[in-house]
Amino acid sequence: MNASGGAVSRSGGRSGPVLLAGVGTALPGAPVDNAALSRLLGIAPEWMETFIGTRTRHFALDLDGGTVRWTLEDLCTDAADRALADAGADPDDVAFIVLATATPDALMPTTAALVADRLGIDGVPVYQLQSGCSGAVQAMALASSLLVGGARGPKPVGLVIGGDVCSKHLDLRQDFREMPPSQLVNYVLFGDGAGAAALSRAPGTARAVLSRADHRLSGLGSAPGQRVEWFGQADRHSGRPAVTEDYKAVEARVPVMAQEMLDTMLDTLGWPAESLGHVLPPQLSGRMTERITRGLRQGLEWEEVSCVAETGNNGNALVFLQLERLLPRLAAGGRAVGIAIESSKWIKSGFAVEATG
Template sequence: MSCHPDRHVSILATGAHLPGDPLDNDDLARVTGPLPDDVLEGIQVKRRHWMVDPATGEHRTSTSQMATAAARQALERAGVEADEIDLIVVSTASPDHLLPVAGTYVQEQLGLESVAVIEVRAGCVGAVQALDIARRQLADGTYRTALVIGVEAVSPLLAPIFLGLDPHRVRMRDRLTVYTFGDGAGAVVLRAGEEGSAHEASRQVFATASMGGRRKPGMLIVGGGTDAPLAEQQRRKRLMDIKLDIPGTASFGPRVFVRGIHDMLERSGLSLADIDACVLPEGNAEYFAGEYGTAGLSQQDQAILSKNIVENLTDVGATGSAAVPLALDAGWSEGRVRPGHTVLLLAIEASRYLYAGLTFTWEAPCPGK
């Protein structure tokens, strides 16, 4: 353990990658049938990007290739060469292979012979957890420059739901799953400054918890694991499948969010009024925000929060590990996250009803400035 004062850790830049052309709701209606207008309004996803061709199911890229594309943009914006990176931390629930981990393929594609690689197997909360892992290792002097990536490819699980079927014969609950998710990658470059340069104004606070220990999973990805003999898995209708507890996530998800935000505010000593940008990827979704009051968030705090949420769900869909870095990249690129802003990253994950939060002061000027 380092006996020196913590180094100040800064985010230098972000990057993003969305595969292919956007698919709007009319595009999906043609391959998997339509959703009622009120349901579309509730999930608020109008466009998403998929790594698979929705007509054929063909893979047009891979998880690690999306991660590398986002990383290259972040590195270019930061003015950092790939060989300056000494730590890569990747979060994903959809790697190219179970082993080697996806981060080693990013390493290979960036041309790095030797670099520290850590991988977090998670959904939405994973990128925030990965950022904190990297931040701590930079702060204590273990490494100096880190690349953190959240990446997800959900469409390979979605295509088998409708491929080869009459779109109007796809079950409504399956359509809802298909319309909800998108693929993509977001990347963040972090660098440590000199020893003792950390200051109170930039104090970074982290918290995470799983609240679903006594509940059935809100989201379950079945297949490819060790829950059953492989021969038994191969006899299933679909080798891999994604299952959602939609009523459970709608009712319990907001409680996870409210617990998470109260935890973060208590640990940081901040109030919601002190937060300039709350990066919460699904924070404005009707099914979610409509339950804030029931979950314990005051009307006053809801009013404050509504003004500083940074999210891009409408344009990218629910993107798992990529959600927070994609929303952060959009916020920074569009000027909603600016130097001097107090930023709260807050991810909510339905799998076991987890949250992960991180607060810090933003320092990087807008891209191109």
């Protein structure tokens, strides 16, 4: 790990670079389209498509009755199971777990510890990072450093998990006609889900090389762009909304931060921009991601890998959903850069992937 928060995959000794051995994702239930949300919220589906651009999303709760059907623990366990299966690995191979989320089921015990228990994993380090959309990249950076630093085991696997259940903050009992647009839009933008990746340095296990994972705080002196509250017994009736977001600040700052992160990744790796085959842009909403992608492209021919228009903004799951779409497309010699921007206190993050062989 360097001072800027970057982790680099390094070769040496009997171990090679950090490898993406497997990826898995989990989305709760059937997709919820704009027509279904329109009936609930009283917003025209045409408005959602035109201004938000997210067509479907998945919710862990039942929109009709408000019953929670999946917890974050459930989704993360499913995604981790699928990542290990994709890697041809067993829970006994896992040397450590790093889980990133902004919406844990509880403050204690951690979701990471509960997922480890569900998977039958014991006696290994288990970390949980509290962060928004950049958390998945932070988790990959930490996992890469742990593997390079000598994680123990005959063929150690680092299990990286990210997920969020945003719908736990949505109150379906309200009169949505009285809700201000700044809060109403959260019901359209966000969704729930989880993803996971099995990282390894064992030869012959790779679907791709994780060449770098980097994250940097970029909010010195700036007001947070997003705040997610935690309510205790003393302040749960304070009247504060559970989630607030400064959408004007997000629209102004995220495209700039995304370009900065892309430039930083290319400069650090020494990759010419023309060598990129794919870019995984920040996933805010369908329309916002389209705008960011146009700004990043600058006449280059790389292919965009996005998911948010179908999955909704499900926070720490997004990077893994993008990776799942990327890997089958990554031809021999192919290079890709992913970018995730977190508006909470303005964190920019990025990662680089290369095809093996």
